Amino acid sequence: GDSVTQMEGPVTLSEEAFLTINCTYTATGYPSLFWYVQYPGEGLQLLLKATKADDKGSNKGFEATYRKETTSFHLEKGSVQVSDSAVYFCALKTWTGGATNKLIFGTGTLLAVQP
Amino acid sequence: DGGITQSPKYLFRKEGQNVTLSCEQNLNHDAMYWYRQDPGQGLRLIYYSQIVNDFQKGDIAEGYSVSREKKESFPLTVTSAQKNPTAFYLCASRPGTLLYNEQFFGPGTRLTVL
Numbered sequence: 001g002d003s004v005t006q007m008e009g010p011v012t013l014s015e016e017a018f019l020t021i022n023c024t025y026t027a028t029g030y031p032s033l034f035w036y037v038q039y040p041g042e043g044l045q046l047l048l049k050a051t052k053a054d055d056k057g058s059n060k061g062f063e064a065t066y067r068k069e070t071t072s073f074h075l076e077k078g079s080v081q082v083s084d085s086a087v088y089f090c091a092l093k094t095w096t097g098g099a100t101n102k103l104i105f106g107t108g109t110l111l112a113v114q115p
Numbered sequence: 116d117g118g119i120t121q122s123p124k125y126l127f128r129k130e131g132q133n134v135t136l137s138c139e140q141n142l143n144h145d146a147m148y149w150y151r152q153d154p155g156q157g158l159r160l161i162y163y164s165q166i167v168n169d170f171q172k173g174d175i176a177e178g179y180s181v182s183r184e185k186k187e188s189f190p191l192t193v194t195s196a197q198k199n200p201t202a203f204y205l206c207a208s209r210p211g212t213l214l215y216n217e218q219f220f221g222p223g224t225r226l227t228v229l
Contacts, residue, residue, distance in 0.1 A: 042223065
């Protein structure tokens, strides 16, 4: 079945460091890919998305490129801030041809940015 | 402001009691979802509903029940049959357009069964 694998955390970085959180997927068909962010005690917020191969999603300095050849959607940011500390979830949705729209999530990666 | 409301934020219940978690949205979205989040396990789908008066089981529906009598409301009941109910529960919604992919999430309810 479809699945998402993301790197285990926690990832601990100093402020202004470069961030990469790896995400790979297994899916039939042509999935859409997402990164969601969850701040402590809150729900999930969509951070960025890509709907087809070679698309790059970007938001708030974060970027991720949909790589079909490596089935990956790695999240990157050039300079992290303390306020970026959160749990990051990679997710996919495959087009089943029906009416369902289920997201499949990775296990989440905790990012802790120290001043 | 448009959004998804979940109440209460924290909920405590004794073992063996049923409890209902509220989810309301004023986004005019057709589809609604319930997820369970446990540490280190990501989100798992409990139930979802595409339209009013219709819902389907997700991956971990056992011990849970839902109703969808109104478009804006999708309450989740955690029954005494759910063996490990303590978790963080997230409600989400999505417009009805099939090509619209992302879901919008509420703030969550943390349920603790004592």
